[in-house]
Amino acid sequence: MAIPWFKYASPASFYGLAGRMVPWFTALAIASALVGLWIGLVAAPTDFQQGDSYRIIYIHVPAAWMGMFVYLVMAGWAAAGLVFNTRLSGMMVQALAPTGALFTFIALWTGALWGRPTWGAYWVWDARLTSTLILLFLYLGYLALRASIDDARRADRAGAVLVLVGAINVPIIYFSVRWWNTLHQGASVNLQGSSMATVMLTGMLVMAFAAWMYTLAVSLARVRAIIIERERHAAWVAALPREGSPAGG
Amino acid sequence: MIGTLAWVLRRDLRLALRRPAELAFALFFFLIVASLFPIGIGPQPELLRAIAPGVLWVAALLASLLALPRLFSADHADGTLEQMAIAPHPLTLIVVAKLAAHWLTTGLPLTLLAPLIALQFGLPAEAIGVLVLSLALGTPVLGAIGAVGAALTLGLRGGGVLTAILVLPLYIPALIFGAGAVEATVAGTGASGHLSLLAALLVFTLTFAPWAAAASVRIALE
Numbered sequence: 001m002a003i004p005w006f007k008y009a010s011p012a013s014f015y016g017l018a019g020r021m022v023p024w025f026t027a028l029a030i031a032s033a034l035v036g037l038w039i040g041l042v043a044a045p046t047d048f049q050q051g052d053s054y055r056i057i058y059i060h061v062p063a064a065w066m067g068m069f070v071y072l073v074m075a076g077w078a079a080a081g082l083v084f085n086t087r088l089s090g091m092m093v094q095a096l097a098p099t100g101a102l103f104t105f106i107a108l109w110t111g112a113l114w115g116r117p118t119w120g121a122y123w124v125w126d127a128r129l130t131s132t133l134i135l136l137f138l139y140l141g142y143l144a145l146r147a148s149i150d151d152a153r154r155a156d157r158a159g160a161v162l163v164l165v166g167a168i169n170v171p172i173i174y175f176s177v178r179w180w181n182t183l184h185q186g187a188s189v190n191l192q193g194s195s196m197a198t199v200m201l202t203g204m205l206v207m208a209f210a211a212w213m214y215t216l217a218v219s220l221a222r223v224r225a226i227i228i229e230r231e232r233h234a235a236w237v238a239a240l241p242r243e244g245s246p247a248g249g
Numbered sequence: 250m251i252g253t254l255a256w257v258l259r260r261d262l263r264l265a266l267r268r269p270a271e272l273a274f275a276l277f278f279f280l281i282v283a284s285l286f287p288i289g290i291g292p293q294p295e296l297l298r299a300i301a302p303g304v305l306w307v308a309a310l311l312a313s314l315l316a317l318p319r320l321f322s323a324d325h326a327d328g329t330l331e332q333m334a335i336a337p338h339p340l341t342l343i344v345v346a347k348l349a350a351h352w353l354t355t356g357l358p359l360t361l362l363a364p365l366i367a368l369q370f371g372l373p374a375e376a377i378g379v380l381v382l383s384l385a386l387g388t389p390v391l392g393a394i395g396a397v398g399a400a401l402t403l404g405l406r407g408g409g410v411l412t413a414i415l416v417l418p419l420y421i422p423a424l425i426f427g428a429g430a431v432e433a434t435v436a437g438t439g440a441s442g443h444l445s446l447l448a449a450l451l452v453f454t455l456t457f458a459p460w461a462a463a464a465s466v467r468i469a470l471e
Contacts, residue, residue, distance in 0.1 A: 134418050134421060137414075137417070137418040138418055140414065141414050141415045141418060144411055144414050144415070145401060145402070145411065145415060148402075148405045148406050148407060148411055149405060153471075154468060154469075154471060157468045157471075158401045158465065158468050158469070161397070161401060161461055161464055161465050161468065162397075162401060162415060164461075165394075165397055165419065165461055166418075166419070168457070169418075169419050169422070172422050172450070172453075173418075173419075173421055173422055176421065176422035176425045176426065176446075177421070177425065179425065179429075179446075180425040180429060
């Protein structure tokens with residue numbers, strides 16, 4: 001049986017597929033975010049040590065997971081783009097990067113808001129915080145490189161090399177930062193090591209699912225815009241029905 | 250193969266030595282930046298000794314960052330790089346030779362200048378030895394990673410700052426192990442762990458970075 005592996009590697013056919021998937025992922029994201037927030041803000045009990053400030057984890061942890069995971073997905077697309085020379089891969093990397101950067105930023109921001117009441121400081125040079133900050137720098141580097149190359153194909157390939165180099169470096173950076181941190185100040189800060197209550201864990205996982213669905217919806221919607229922009233001279237784009245403009249316009 | 254390597258190395262060295270003032274820029278920069286810290290912070294010897302490893306390493310890192318455009322941009326501007334890319338010899342090999350020439354004209358002088366600046370910060374002799382060793386191991390890492398960034402940004406707007414944004418996050422492991430080695434010596438815990446990791450990083454980087462830099466050069470030339 002011949003599986004059409006590369007059918008949706010063509011931007012023209014992926015455009016339609018993405019368009020059909022976006023509403024589903026959007027609906028799932030909204031529904032699971034509502035459920036997750038309800039569990040997190042209403043159903044879950046107040047933590048006996050941290051009070052209500054712990055509730056920030058329902059945003060913080062999914063955002064941190066997503067920030068790391070999106071970079072891996074970008075690296076996967078970048079490798080695919082360099083190996084198979086498919087145009088869609090570069091577009092996917094481009095579409096995912098802002099969302100990944102956003103989640104990394106949210107993770108740092110909410111972490112600072114949580115750290116103030118809990119640790120007494122907005123920022124400590126903890127290994128995880130530092131490596132998350134460096135991850136944000138890697139995202140910003142990709143976005144900056146992309147923004148300064150006018151030719152989209154060169155931007156795809158240069159960005160792919162940069163993302164791959166970054167992805168190889170992420171474990172090195174993580175372990176070097178951990179080593180640096182333990183030598184400097186010992187284990188001063190532990191994220192709550194104790195086991196979480198089931199309802200809290202459930203809320204967090206539901207929110208993580210919402211973050212996944214949001215990422216899928218947003219990046220697919222963004223990749224549609226990128227496809228249209230880059231393929232605007234192609235015949236299939238000209239043949240698309242125009243939305244939001246008077247008929248025949 | 251060896252002939253190509255030697256030829257590119259000789260050519261790059263000769264070109265670099267024709268403009269000795271440009272070579273000195275990075276060194277002056279290193280000297281000035283490192284001197285700004287005592288002026289900004291105050292002349293307490295204890296404090297200076299404590300911050301010396303980090304300050305010296307960061308200054309050396311920034312100085313080698315400033316020298317990165319020399320690697321490819323002149324050859325890119327006059328078309329030599331294209332000829333190198335279509336030459337029958339592997340571009341990776343040519344990049345290795347260029348990196349070697351670049352290190353001899355940037356990393357090595359920085360390493361040799363470092364003890365002088367370390368004296369200003371009152372580092373003990375043993376720590377100065379470790380500083381030289383860590384810079385000798387670390388500056389090739391900086392050059393090799395930087396080559397990828399320099400190649401990716403060839404001919405782009407805002408090249409220098411862009412290279413810095415791309416490359417500086419990737420420099421962090423080298424900075425941690427390099428400055429950590431000197432700090433460990435000052436603290437008396439021994440630098441061998443840091444230096445071993447730095448050497449491992451050097452081997453790893455020299456294995457993969459020239460390949461990535463060559464790929465980036467090809468992308469820039471398309």
